[in-house]
C-alpha cells in the first residue's frame with residue numbers, strides 16, 4: 001500500500017500537493033517524492049518520513065502548476081532514495097507515481113533493458129515510464145502510448161503520470177488499487193484516498209478498474225481502456241477530514257479488520273516467493289519459532305500445523321525468554337522469527353544472538369526493517385501499514401504465510417487450494433458484525449473473560465484474549481479447553497463470560513464436552529461454531545461460520561469475530577481502541 005496524489009491547478013502546485021500527500025502518510029512512510037513540470041520535469045525525493053525529507057529538500061520551493069506525489073510502503077526493493085517514486089524514463093520526459101504491484105515487471109524490465117533502456121531503481125514501477133517512452137518513440141500519441149502500456153501490465157496499479165511535453169495534462173489510471181478524482185474551480189486532482197483532497201474540494205468522482213482519466217486545470221475526462229468517454233457522477237463528501245482518513249470508519253482498528261479479506265488475497269500473491277525460499281532451505285530436522293505478543297500466537301498456530309502436517313519437531317519460544325533456551329539450537333534447526341514491525345527489540349536481539357549458529361527466516365510486514373537485514377531469508381506479509389496498536393490484519397497475513405510455508409514444506413496442493421477458497425469466505429465473516437455489537441453490549445461490564453479452544457484453535461483463544469486485554473482493559477485469559485478442569489473451573493460463575501471456539505473437526509466432541517462442564521458451572525457462553533451446528537442450540541450466544549471451514553483452517557477466520565468483539569466492547573466502554581493506554585505499536589526496548 002502506498003499513497004499517490006496528482007494536481008493541475010491555476011497556481012503553483014507544490015504547497016498544495018505537499019499538504020495533500022501528508023494526509024496519506026498512513027498509507028506508507030518509507031519515503032516521499034514529488035515531481036512537477038516547468039520547462040523540464042523536476043523531481044525531489046528521499047527516504048524517511050515526509051517532514052524529515054521536506055526539511056532537507058524543501059518541496060515547497062518547486063515550481064510548476066502541475067505535479068504528482070507519492071508516499072511509499074515498500075514492496076519491491078528496499079526503502080532507499082533510488083527506489084522512491086516518482087520514477088522517470090531514460091530522458092526524464094515521463095514521470096510516474098504508482099500504488100500497487102506489477103506482477104510481470106521482471107519480464108518487462110528484461111525486454112526494455114535488452115532494447116537499451118536504463119533503469120535506476122529495483123522497483124516494479126520503473127517499467128511504466130520506460131514502456132510509455134518506448135511507445136512514444138514508436139510514434140504513438142501520448143494517450144495511446146499510455147493505453148498500450150497499460151495493456152501490457154499484469155497486477156494492480158493506481159497511476160498518476162506527467163509528460164514534460166504536455167505540461168497542462170495529467171493522466172491517471174486505476175486497476176485494483178484505489179484512485180479517486182477531485183474536482184474544483186481552481187483545478188483538478190487525483191488521489192489514492194479522499195482525505196488527500198478534502199481540504200481543497202469535497203466533490204469527488206469514484207473510478208472503476210481499467211478507467212483512465214485525463215485532467216487539465218479546467219477539465220476532467222474519464223475513458224475506458226479503448227479511450228471511449230465515460231459519463232461519471234460527481235459525489236459530495238460529507239465526512240470530516242479525520243473520519244475520511246480512516247476511510248469513513250470511526251477508528252483505524254475497524255478499518256484494518258475490514259481490510260482482512262483483501263490482505264488474505266494480497267498475501268497469497270507471495271506464494272511463489274515462499275515456494276522459492278522453501279526450496280533454498282538447508283537440511284534441518286527441527287523448527288523453532290521466536291516471537292512476541294500476537295506474532296507469538298501466530299507462531300503457535302505454526303507449531304500445531306507443522307507438527308501435525310509434516311511431523312517435523314517444532315517449538316515456539318517467546319523472544320524475551322529466548323536466552324534461557326538457546327543452548328539447544330544447533331545448525332540442524334531452522335529458526336523462524338515472526339514480527340509485523342521488524343523492529344521488536346526482544347526478537348531482534350534473539351536473532352542477532354543465534355544468526356551464525358542456525359539458518360534463520362524472518363516473516364515480517366515492514367520492508368527494509370531491521371530484522372530483514374539480519375535474517376538469512378525474508379518472507380513479507382502483505383498487510384500494508386497497520387496504524388492501530390492492536391494487531392489485526394498483520395496477524396491474518398502472518399497466518400497466511402505460515403499456511404503457505406507448511407503447504408510447500410509438505411508439497412500439499414490441496415492446502416493451497418483451500419487457502420484460495422478461504423480468501424473468498426473471509427468476506428462473509430464481516431456479516432457477524434451486528435450480532436457481535438449486541439454481545440458486546442451485553443458483556444461490556446464483565447471484569448474477566450475466558451477464551452477456550454483446542455489444538456489449532458488454542459492460539460486463537462490466546463489471541464482473542466490478548467485483543468480483549470489490550471483495548472478494553474478487561475482481564476481475558478486464553479486457555480486450552482481441556483485444561484480448565486485442572487484448576488480454573490473453580491473461578492467460574494455467571495459473572496465470567498466464556499468464549500468457546502468450536503469449529504467442526506476431530507476436536508469437536510471433546511471441546512463440546514468441556515463447554516458443557518463450563519455451562520454447568522453457571523458461566524455464560526459465547527460460542528463460535530459452524531452454521532449447521534445444532535448441538536449448541538440453547539447453550540449460549542452463537543457466532544456462526546461457514547461449515548466448510550474446519551478446525552485446521554479456523555484460526556484464519558474465527559479470530560476476525562474475536563477482533564470485532566474486543567473492538568465493540570472497547571467502544572461500549574468509551575475507550576479509544578487505536579491508542580490503548582501504556583502500549584506502543586513497536587516495542588523497541590527489551
Ligand code: AGP
Pocket residue numbers: 292293294295338339340341342343344347389390391392470584585586587
Ligand atoms: C498486538 O496486538 C500487540 N500490539 C503486541 O503484542 C505485538 O504483537 C508485539 O509487540 C509484537 O510486535 P511485532 O509483531 O511487531 O514484533
